[in-house]
Amino acid sequence: xxxxxxxxxxxxxxxxxxxxxxxxxxxxxxxxxxxxxxxxxxxxxxxxxxxxxxxxxxxxxxxxxxxxxxxxxxxxxxxxxxxxxxxxxxxxxxxxxxxxxxxxxxxxxxxxxxxxxxxxxxxxxxxxxxxxxxxxxxxxxxxxxxxxxxxxxxxxxxxxxxxxxxxxxxxxxxxxxxxxxxxxxxxxxxxxxxxxxxxxxxxxxxxxxxxxxxxxxxxxxxxxxxxxxxxxxxxxxxxxxxxxxxxxxxxxxxxxxxxxxxxxxxxxxxxxxxxxxxxxxxxxxxxxxxxxxxxxxxxxxxxxxxxxxxxxxxxxx
Amino acid sequence: xxxxxxxxxxxxxxxxxxxxxxxxxxxxxxxxxxxxxxxxxxxxxxxxxxxxxxxxxxxxxxxxxxxxxxxxxxxxxxxxxxxxxxxxxxxxxxxxxxxxxxxxxxxxxxxxxxxxxxxxxxxxxxxxxxxxxxxxxxxxxxxxxxxxxxxxxxxxxxxxxxxxxxxxxxxxxxxxxxxxxxxxxxxxxxxxxxxxxxxxxxxxxxxxxxxxxxxxxxxxxxxxxxxxxxxxxxxxxxxxxxxxxxxx
Ligand SMILES: Cc1cc2nc3c(=O)[nH]c(=O)nc-3n(C[C@H](O)[C@H](O)[C@H](O)COP(=O)(O)OP(=O)(O)OC[C@H]3O[C@@H](n4cnc5c(N)ncnc54)[C@H](O)[C@@H]3O)c2cc1C
Ligand SMILES: Nc1ncnc2c1ncn2[C@@H]1O[C@H](COP(=O)(O)O)[C@@H](O)[C@H]1O
Numbered sequence: 001x002x003x004x005x006x007x008x009x010x011x012x013x014x015x016x017x018x019x020x021x022x023x024x025x026x027x028x029x030x031x032x033x034x035x036x037x038x039x040x041x042x043x044x045x046x047x048x049x050x051x052x053x054x055x056x057x058x059x060x061x062x063x064x065x066x067x068x069x070x071x072x073x074x075x076x077x078x079x080x081x082x083x084x085x086x087x088x089x090x091x092x093x094x095x096x097x098x099x100x101x102x103x104x105x106x107x108x109x110x111x112x113x114x115x116x117x118x119x120x121x122x123x124x125x126x127x128x129x130x131x132x133x134x135x136x137x138x139x140x141x142x143x144x145x146x147x148x149x150x151x152x153x154x155x156x157x158x159x160x161x162x163x164x165x166x167x168x169x170x171x172x173x174x175x176x177x178x179x180x181x182x183x184x185x186x187x188x189x190x191x192x193x194x195x196x197x198x199x200x201x202x203x204x205x206x207x208x209x210x211x212x213x214x215x216x217x218x219x220x221x222x223x224x225x226x227x228x229x230x231x232x233x234x235x236x237x238x239x240x241x242x243x244x245x246x247x248x249x250x251x252x253x254x255x256x257x258x259x260x261x262x263x264x265x266x267x268x269x270x271x272x273x274x275x276x277x278x279x280x281x282x283x284x285x286x287x288x289x290x291x292x293x294x295x296x297x298x299x300x301x302x303x304x305x306x307x308x309x310x311x312x313x314x315x316x317x
Numbered sequence: 318x319x320x321x322x323x324x325x326x327x328x329x330x331x332x333x334x335x336x337x338x339x340x341x342x343x344x345x346x347x348x349x350x351x352x353x354x355x356x357x358x359x360x361x362x363x364x365x366x367x368x369x370x371x372x373x374x375x376x377x378x379x380x381x382x383x384x385x386x387x388x389x390x391x392x393x394x395x396x397x398x399x400x401x402x403x404x405x406x407x408x409x410x411x412x413x414x415x416x417x418x419x420x421x422x423x424x425x426x427x428x429x430x431x432x433x434x435x436x437x438x439x440x441x442x443x444x445x446x447x448x449x450x451x452x453x454x455x456x457x458x459x460x461x462x463x464x465x466x467x468x469x470x471x472x473x474x475x476x477x478x479x480x481x482x483x484x485x486x487x488x489x490x491x492x493x494x495x496x497x498x499x500x501x502x503x504x505x506x507x508x509x510x511x512x513x514x515x516x517x518x519x520x521x522x523x524x525x526x527x528x529x530x531x532x533x534x535x536x537x538x539x540x541x542x543x544x545x546x547x548x549x550x551x552x553x554x555x556x557x558x559x560x561x562x563x564x565x
Contacts, residue, residue: 011478072483073446074455097476101458104411104446113412113532116441126535131439132334136343137540141533180489181455184471184482197477201564225565233495243461243496244479250435250495252477258564268333275540279562281555294545299555309552317556317565 001032002089002124007080008038008051009071009098015050017198018094018152020159025152026092027056027160028121035059037083037171039076041069048168055161061171070183071098077105078175084110084147089124095151096197107149115140115150129153133249133272154197155255155276189242191229193219196245199228201258202277204247206270207234208263208284208303215240217307218262224314225258232264248273263303266291283307318428318465318487319374320363323418323448324356324392326385327438336539343438343537352388355433357395358493361500362463363431364396371465372428374398378421380414382406386516393511394503400516403524412529413521415447420524422452427488429470434459434492445492455485459494 004026009016019036026034035058036051038044044062052060061083067075084091084106091106093099095117107114119137120128125144128137130153142148196202203222209215215235222229230247231240247254249269255276262283264270271294274280282295285302292298299306328334328343329351335344352360366372377392379385380403389400403417422430430452435442449456457463457472461480464471465487474481475494521528549555559565 073458074449077450097459097474100442101446101456104443105450105456107443108412108415108447108450111412111529113410113529114441114443115532116443130540131537132328132343133437133440134540135334136336137538138534139536139538141535143530146530178455180486181457182484184484186476186478186482187480189479237496242479243475244477249437249440258559269330275543279559279564280545281559292546292548294543296545296547297555297558298546298548299552300548301552306552310555313552313556314565317560 002029003033003087004029004031004035004090004092005084005088006034006036007091007093007099007102008036008047009094009096010038010047013046015047016094016096016098017159017195018096018099018154019051020054021154021157022092022094022152023054023056023160024157025118025121026090029090029124033058035061037061037063037080039063039065039068039079041066052166052168053162053164055164057164057166059166060168062168063171063173065177067177072181072183073102073105074181075177076102077109078177079173080106081109082173082175083171088147090148090150092150092152095153099151103149103151110147110149112146112149113142115142115148117153118150119153119156133268134275135268153253155253189244193222194226194228196228196230197252197254200256201225201227202230202254202256203227203260203262204230204232204264205235205240205262206232206264207238209235209240212240221307221311224311230254232270261291261295262307264291265289266294318372319376319425320366320372321376321378321422321425321427321430322356322359322363322392322397323430323432323444324360324377324379324388325353325433325436326350326379326381326388327353327436330354330437336537340536340538342534350384350387352391353433353436355435355493357500358495358497359431359433360392360395360397361498362493365498366465367396376401376425376427378418379403380405380409380417389516390511391503393514394507395501399514402516402518404518404520409521410529410531411441411443411447413526414444415451416526416529417521417524418444418448419451420526422448429487430490432490432492434494445490449490452490455489457483457485457489458492460491461494461496463491463497
């Protein structure tokens with residue numbers, strides 16, 4: 001039997017989607033205790049309450065420290081380490097940038113290896129994870145006499161259900177937090193569209209879209225589908241869209257039911273981000289583009305004609 | 318100030334890798350090897366800091382087989398001043414690599430250790446953060462902008478929600494994201510010049526580093542195959558296919 005600690009991610013009083021997925025993964029660990037730690041600088045009842053509702057969670061630990069106002073790995077890690085030594089067998093976090101930044105620091109302080117991007121739990125200490133941009137899946141076995149630290153690949157798990165009602169406990173944590181790392185500011189790109197990481201439908205544009213101005217076509221089509229908007233690295237590098245929209249090996253790895261790639265060639269690094277999508281549609285004017293080898297539905301054509309036509313057809317559909 | 322840059326030898330990013338039939342790993346024999354792309358960005362950033370007068374020495378470091386000298390030579394040709402090869406014929410996992418880098422950081426006393434945010438072979442994304450933890454210094458991961466101001470660095474980071482800026486006291490570990498810079502091309506005369514620069518050899522044992530208990534790799538398999546490749550002739554046909562699948 002395992003005792004699992006999950007580190008919650010939250011922003012603006014909302015629990016992050018990655019946390020529900022990490023909880024879903026932890027359900028496969030044969031856990032007698034599945035506890036979620038919420039680190040806040042004050043308040044935090046809303047986040048703790050949301051975590052307590054996640055199915056399978058047995059307790060929520062709310063840790064309050066003024067230093068926790070902004071999530072900084074160097075500040076959180078000693079607190080997580082202090083908590084983790086309380087008999088936990090596993091410490092998990094979602095593989096969002098928050099988790100990727102934090103967990104290796106925790107693992108190193110604990111002196112244990114980390115399993116990155118868990119896709120599947122084979123047993124309590126055996127996991128499948130992707131390597132080479134998902135072009136191979138490796139099975140790794142961790143030592144069973146040490147705490148296991150892992151990040152959970154969001155695209156591999158749905159969020160845990162919401163039927164639970166775990167108790168919330170205020171927990172005091174003794175840890176010295178360093179002052180060598182300070183938060184300066186954050187530039188968040190707000191959007192009324194669905195969240196790219198979790199949206200069931202995503203429309204993405206690549207270099208073929210040609211400009212920031214032309215990306216309006218992509219937004220407009222996405223709105224017809226009620227979809228989130230993504231992009232290739234080339235589109236981000238060219239400044240058509242902000243960095244948080246990049247899909248791929250080194251951007252967001254997603255698993256929507258429908259993914260529409262427009263003016264994207266289909267490099268392996270991009271493909272790595274959409275492998276788990278349900279149906280992949282590609283619109284590209286080059287019939288040799290590699291994206292067509294993997295797309296379920298390919299349309300060869302100029303996007304500047306096909307996209308408006310598709311939008312019109314959707315209006316009539 | 319000195320900068321230490323960690324560069325890993327990996328299968329070139331353009332190679333379509335093959336899984337070995339016996340599922341023991343990925344075929345690397347006869348495959349083009351290169352410097353991890355994120356590490357090239359790290360070297361480039363070190364060079365720019367030097368050109369801006371913030372840095373006076375760049376030391377490139379790798380842990381790997383003898384052939385990993387090639388990647389150190391590339392770093393030297395780009396402009397690094399000297400290099401250290403920590404020879405290890407077996408691949409080292411992030412925790413052990415981090416112990417090595419933390420030990421080297423204690424010896425070399427750099428103001429900044431620059432690393433990639435992830436190595437594109439194992440996609441671990443751990444070594445920088447682990448090195449920072451063991452060295453008991455700050456980490457600034459996924460950097461898309463680095464400004465050194467005296468005793469501290471202001472780093473803009475690519476996060477899921479957008480961009481975040483933090484300030485870290487030096488020395489610190491900084492890991493690079495794609496948009497930090499565009500690495501320069503190496504010119505032939507630079508390759509010739511780099512041949513005169515020194516590469517020091519050492520080993521994990523010589524450094525007195527204890528290897529961490531590793532994760533055991535039990536099996537490597539190809540990902541589940543996808544059936545793709547179907548084409549539609551028109552937008553109308555696309556719409557009716559999507560309708561059939563219940564997607565609109
Ligand atoms: C370490 C590393 C990490 C990377 N990580 C990522 C990542 O996370 N995500 C990612 O996306 N990339 C990543 N890349 C980059 C990747 O290798 C490709 O360069 C990138 O995905 C290409 O983007 P693209 O398809 O938009 O551009 P291109 O490859 O230039 O393709 C543009 C496509 O648009 C088509 N087109 C042009 N005009 C039209 C038109 N009018 N109508 C229809 N089609 C048109 C063209 O036929 C072409 O196929 C990474 C690379 C490296 C080295
Ligand atoms: N064997 C190695 N030699 C040199 N640098 C390494 C090695 N392993 C990891 N690194 C550095 O750590 C970064 C992250 O690697 P990883 O944690 O394996 O994804 C890389 O981009 C390198 O900068």
